Each structure stands twice: as structure tokens, then as C-alpha cells.
Amino acid sequence: MYNPFPYRHARRLSATLVFICAAVLLLAACGGGSGTMLLTNGKPTLAPGQNLTIPLVGITDVPSLNPTDEQNANTKILMNMLYSGLVRTDKNLQVVPDQATWTISADQKQYTFHLNQPIMFGDGTPVTAQTYVDSWTYAARPSNQSPLVASLMYAIVGARDVHEGHTKTLAGIKAIDDQTIEVTLTKPAPYFLAALTNPLFVPINQKVVHSYSRNAWSIPATEQGIGTGPFIVKDITHDVDMTLVPNPHYYGKGLIIKQVTVYFENDPRVAYTANRAGHYDLVWDLAQQDQLPAVKLAGFERPELLQTDALFFDTTSAPFDSVAVRQAFARSLDKQSFAQVAMQNSVAPANTLLPPAMPGYQAQASSFSPAKAQEQWKTAAKDGSLPSTVTFTYPYSQVSPTMAQSLQSMWQKALGIQVNLRPLEDMAYQQALASHSIQFGFISWTAEVADPYFFMKKFLSDSQQNVSQWHNPAYDQLIARADSSSTDQRLALYHEAEQQILSDAVIIPLDHQRLAGLIPDWLQGVSLNAEGLYFGDWSNIAILNHKQ
Template sequence: MSQNNPSQTQPTTAPDQNQSQNQNPAQNPSTNNTAPGGNVLRLPGGSGMGGDPPTLDPANTSDVESATYIVEIFSGLVGFNKDLKIVPDLAEKWDVSNDGKTYTFTLRQDAKFHDGRPVTAQDVKYSLERAADPRTRSTVSPLYLGDIVGFMDKYTGKANEVSGVQVLDNYTVQIDIDKPISYFLAALAHPTSYIVDKFNVESGEQPWYLKPNGTGPFKLIQWDQGQQIVLEKNADYYGDIKPSVDRIEFLLGGGSAMTRYENGDLDATRVSIADIERVSDPASPLNKELSIDPQLSTSFIVFNTRKAPFDDPKVRMAFAMSIDRQKLNDVVFKKMPVVATGILPQAFPGFNQDLKGIPFDPEGAKKLLAESKYASGLPDIVWSTVGGGGTAGSDVQAIAEMLKENLGANISVEQTDWATYLSQINGTNVDFQLFDIGWSADYVDPHNFIGLLFRGGSLNNWSGYDNPVVNQLIDDASVEPNLDKRIQEYQQAEEKILQDAPVLPLTYGRDFWLTKPYVKGAFYPPLVIERLKYITLDK
């Protein structure tokens, strides 16, 4: 799912994301590790970036910030455990037909919505059909559920129901898919397939998800825009691991998250570039509370192939070869992420350790530009990015300067808020010319990157890239039963994509978090999964 680049954003609970944070560590020689009263966990908003989520509607989940809450409030037929393995959730078991195209799910009979109503197969059918309903306006549901027979017919208004979802009895539902894709269960774990309560959705409350009746381990009890989101333990949660913390407060406003952490007002916080050097110092008391966790995410610069001058592959490659990613990572990002060599992140199935990636070669870039149809001069370039106005992020400024120095590119920057930005890049008519975005894995399969982001016609194909050879490789890999051959086909597609340069992979993500010693069981997974039910407070 889409991810705002955490390396370029200050993790703060205030609207001003460039606020300075404890620049003089001598003023704060120690951190307050006194546990507060009550069984209450206090965290910075969402994934640690602060700010309100764009939505809490599962069917419209396209970003990490929204998903961070949604996976705690709602649940689906299947989910991921801490080891990122697919496990039963609302479904206690499932059977798969010999041809791999029919899945029969048996629901657990102890699962209830937060108001106590049992979850039934009718709720499953309603939720999946709602995700396909054109009135829901989901730009992401076809990416994860489009292989269900009849899903796209309803999505495009050609049918009134999804024929491939059938209720067999109150606790049994059958789902037919049009081809035997190996990643269907993993895709079904994405929030867009989560179960919602029809009576809640159609209550007339606008938007309904401000008072969601979910099934997850926590309930939403308060959302004060720009200030805080509060979750409360679901005492009737059906899962084997019950939530321990009574209340979780996500602080969206009120100043620097790092300052609040050091003052004892937050129990964990994401570390920003502004603070990474001092918390990495072994002599700092904060260093003992630091965890560094590789993420299954890649950040990109996207060249919109539908817009001049990026309709010319030589121009795209020239821009890519003009950016010194190593220098950018060392100087601007202070080595927090890892320089990317390809699309698939490290430790991901199919990661190609022999892939060298697009080289930094300014002279070669100039030669390519001279051979392009824009040799006589580049048009003005507008870089679209996330921001609150004022000065653009230091990474955007540094890259724009490299492009000006190496290619003579004249780049202006336009900033917009995260929710608006998402609405502009999801779909097949992206208007941005040049932009930056991250992608965090939804499930551990190469298709989640290669297929969703680069298959022609995909609603998440930001660049508009459409190569018949790559499309065929992706289609073949999606139904290939032999794992080694699947990996080989995705790697071939990845190599071809990089040759065509619709994007420049910049970095692979790493999360840096500080966590108070009394917070037990906290972990920071490489993709968005429910994790708060594992936490206890040792007071």
C-alpha cells in the first residue's frame, strides 16, 4: 500500500512536520521512563508519522496510515500472524478445490461485531460486494479482489451482485476465482476485504466510519481531528490472543513527538532524521530504547509516462542516471534507509541480490538526453510531493538540484496534503508529471510489487507504464504453480521494468523506534498487521 516517505517527514504530533526537535541534547541528559498511571498506551498517530488518517473505511484502504488503525478495529476472513504467515481469522478454516479456483470458508461462531451481533456469511457477502459497488468508489478493491468471479462486473456496473461469492449457510461462504492464483489468500488479508456491518454502514451517519462497528481487538471510541484518536479494548474479542491494554491514545497534535517521549508523555515514538545521530550514540540513554527494523518497503521517484517529457524512455533513464542515490542516502537521509538496487525490497521473496540497478552516470545521462526527442530542450518539470507548503523536503531539494546540474532541468515543486495526494495517484488518470511515493508490502509475494505497480491497466500503476512483454511475464507468473519459475518470471519482469525506467527505486525502508522499558511485547513488523493486542504494560 502507498506510503509517505518516512525519511523525509519529521515524526511529530503537530501539523508542522518540520518543527525542530531537541537540537541540544545536553538540555535533556536523560529520558523520563516513569510509567503513567492506568492501563493506557500513548503513541504518536498512525504509523508514527502523526496526522489524521485519510479514511477508516476498509474498502478504501490504500495507505499505511489508514491501515494502521483499520487492522486493529476490523478483521477479515484470514490474516497474518507475527511471522507473516497466513492464519485463520474470522474464518476458522477453509478448503480449496483441486483446480485451485474455489475456496470454501467456515466462519467461527464466536466472532461478534463490537455491538455483540454475530458475524455471518451474509456479512461476508455484503462486505465483498460493497467493495465492488461503484458507489463505494474504491480505487483499490480490484487490485486485491478483482480475481473473484463477477467482481469486476459489479465494479463496472454490469451486474448487481458478485456471482463468485455464495452464501452456503449462515457460517459458510464460497468464493470462486477466475484463475488459480497462488497469492489469493494473501490478497484476501488486505483490509479492503475486511468485514463491515451493513447496519452500521447504512445507518445514515456520514461518514459512517466515525462510529465503526468492527470486529477487531480494539474499538474506536474517539476521533478528534488533528488532536487524538482513542481505541478501547474489545472485551469480547474472539481471537486466541486477547488485548491487554485497556486504552490506546494516538496523539495527532501537541508538538514534537520526540520531546513528548523524553518528557514521559508518549510510550513510543518513531525516530526522525533530526534525532537519529544522538539516539544512535551508545552513550545516550535513549540508545538502550532504540530498535531498528527492516521494512518490506521501497521508495520511488515516479516518471509519468503519459506526460512529456517522460513519454520518452531515454529521458526517463537520463533523469534516473542523474540522481546520486548513495550521496542522497548518506547526506540527506543520514543512512537511515538502504539504497535500493531494484523494485523488490531486501528479504522479500524474489529479491535479486545480483541486480545492480540504475547507475549514477551524469555523462551517460547527458548522452541519452541528447539522443532523445527532447534534445533541443526539456519542458518545465513540476514535481508533486506531500507537504504543508513552504520549503520542500530536503530530499526533494537535493534531487532537483542534481537534475538541474546534470541535465539542466528546470523543476518547480508543488505540495499537497497526504489525503489529497493519495486521491490524485490512485487510478488510471494520474495527472502528476513527476512525483515521489513509497510502497509498503501488503503481503509477502512479488506480485504485490511487480503486478500491482507495473502491470498495464493496474489501478496502482502510477507511471502509466504498459509493456506487453512485462504484462505477459506478470500474467504467467501469477498462475505459475512452481515457485522457482514464478520467482524467475517476476525477476525477468523487474529487470525489464528497470531498463524502461518508469520509476527510479530510491531506498529500502527501515524503521527506527524508541520504546519505553515498561512497554512489553511491542514489535514493529515489516508490513501493516495487527500488533497492539500483543502489548502489555509492566507498571
């Protein structure tokens, strides 16, 4: 079943956390905070110890360490520590080499990767081209039930056959020699390199997996070095924390950080308060209430994520089979006011489907125009398409009463129409989406990787995520042309396709989610970006001398 909000989590404040929160509040009253960097002869110097402490926000225990599972913000942080692969992204989401360099054939269907030497797992087992063949085949097998395989791996020859259980051989990947991997695609897929940044494609220590066949992702497996990342697991105290130490066989430059302790902090408000008391070196995923005071603090960051919240219409049924009705609803929304007032700037108003950090993004003026909305409304009335009332259905875990009432008020003011509000719990909402029984609803999209294809494909006629049931052959052809075009042409075609969606008012982009956090200046090499808490090259991360 399609999940409309896969990367969000419900948060509850347990009795234990209430106690912790009270204790931390007391500490915060006595001092703490993010601290001030100390300079020696005008230059920063390394702090002793180099023990980094960070919260994993919104979870109560160790998340899945299986790289074939669907990822969220917390598992991505751990994957970044325990695993690495052929490529990675820099802070600006550009694909850069990690374990390999590559060449691409003229027809864009064959990728040849040349491994750097030497690369080893945490237990000293060498990584070869055959390791990648085995790891990708393992990831694609149906027993993993990975939700990522269809969207990220099906471009590889034979991946679908492995995933559906027809064969155990992934035909599209071959080990030419120990250091050379050849990957063949079914068709040009310009997003393929970006897809490889996902943990689904990391090498996995098959020896360790087979040793723990009943529970391949147990803690002993991660301690022994199931991945090639900069860290291995030292120990875990369930429901409390997890300690990681440098991988002795890491192929990168020597790490400055000597230990990372991650704390399982279910409630973001507790995490923020603990950071202000000096318990964490950084804090991220701030609650909306805490962003108001935090915005004035040193180290505050709030980038827009690769996520777009939107309103969608059932374009196959009245009244929203009328373009004029859809356009009237779209032009009635003052998204700037919604972001500032209803959401207190915790989101950015969205005038596009693609988020600003996505390659191919082009800014667009706001469509808000009450006068034009009323014109469209009159056009709909002439066509006999004017509804007397509509129902807006939404998941109440994602759309608060304040948000829903704000939108309802704008439509009432601009169009004079009664919009009934219908909140549903998450499972009921997913079932309503799957059965296409929503007249007018809410959807949240997050890209699997930083490539516009993963937003644009949702509107293809054969897409299971086409919640608006909008079918446009011209749009399908634009996407097909983009997939076989050069980079600049491809992005231009995607922009043209996006304009079709927006001019047809298939959806109303509402906002782009923001991720807020406090990253002190004495924490070198760490930041927030459009994919979350970004560490990049762990060899460059360090704690500089500072005082609390």
C-alpha cells in the same frame, strides 16, 4: 485521478501544538525517557494497570473508521484494534489464519474458508458465512466509492458488476453453510490471500450499520461493536484523544491490555519530544531531524517500508525514448550518497523496484558507474539523441530543495547536462501525471498489500499507473505467466520481469522509505515492520514492569 503518494501526509505545527511542545520540552529536561525494564528473580513481570498510550502521528482528529476507505498508517492501527478478518499477516508479512482456515482448488480459482467457532461482534451478534457475503457485497457497492475495490476485489466473480452498479448480488461469494464460505475468482490470483489481510474484507456488523444508516461510521456505531476486533471504542475527545477498551466478545485469547489511549499528534517532532518526557509508551514515524539523536537510544527501530520512491521518464518522447539516455541518467546517481547525505539515512538506497521486505525481493548491485554513464552518453550522442537540457518535475511536498539539488548536481557532474528543476504543488502534479505532460518526474509507490503483484502490475501496458508509458508485450506475458504459476515459479518470473524494467531503465529506483520509532523492551509484542506499527496478536501484548 491517480495519487502518486497516497500514504503520505502533510504536517503542520499548529499554535496549540507549539504550546504543547514547549511544555513537553520542559518535562523532558526534568527526566522521562523510555524507561528501564525491572526483573523479579531474573524474569520480567507484568506492570499494574496495563493502560497503553500511543500517538497517532500526523493527524488532528479521528480518521475514517470505515474499512472500505483508503488506508494510511494511522487508520491501519485503528483497524487492527476494531476489526479482524479471515486472515492476517505475521511480523514478516506472511499470511496466517485468523478467523478461518482454507483450501484452494487445483485451478486456483476457488477458495473455501472454514470459520472457527464462535466469532461474534462487539455487541454479541454472531458472525456466520452469510455475514461475509453481506459485508463483501456492502464493501463493493458503488455508493461507498472505495478506491480499493478495483485493485483488490475485481478478481472475485461479479465484483466489478456490483461496483459499477449493474447488480446488487456478489456472485463470487457463497455461504455453503453457517461456517463455510466459497469464493470463486475470474482467474488465478496468487495475491488473493494477501489481499484478504486488507480491512476491505473484514466482516461488518450489518445490524449496527443499518441502525446508523445516515452515518454508519459514527462513534456510537464503533462503541456498539461494528467489528470483531479485540477492542471497541469507549470514548473520544475530539482533537485530543480516543480511548479503546477490550471487546467483551472477542474470540481470541483474553487480552492483557485493559485500555489503549491514542492521541492525535499532528507533528511528529512533538510526538517524539512527548515520548522522551514519558507521555507515550512508544513513538513512531520519527521526523528525519529526530532520527539522528534517536538512533543512539534503546529501542530504536528503522525498518524499510513496502514503498519505493523512483524517478521515471516519458519513454515515448525524446530524449527519453532513447534507452542509452535513460541508462546514462540511471548510472549517474550515487544513491548511497543520496541516502546518507541528502536524506541522513532516513531512507535506504534502492537498486530494485521491489522493497526488501516484499516476497520475491532479490538484492541487486548498485548501477552507479560514472564511467558507464559517460559511455552511454556518448552512444546517445552518436544516435543523435543527446539532449542539451531536460526538466525534472516533482511534487514539492515530497521532494525537498536539498533532495532535488543533490540529484541535479550528480547529473551535472557525470553528464555535464543542465537539468532544470520544476517543483509543483500536489494537485498540479497529479494533473500533470494524469495528462502525461511530465518529461522526467518523481513517483512514490506503496503496495496495497504485501505481494509483488501490486508493484509489477503498474508496468503492464494497460495499467493506468504506467506513468512511463512503457509498453512491452514480453513483460505483459511474463506477468500473465506468473499469475498462473506456483509460488517459486511465480516469484522467479516476477524477478525476470523486474530485470526488464531495470535493464531498460524505464525507471530509476531511488530509495526505499524507512519508518523510525522507539519501542521499549518492556513493551511486549509490539514492533515496527514493513507495513508500519505492528501489533500482531493483541492477546500477547503487555506492559512489563519498568521504571522511568
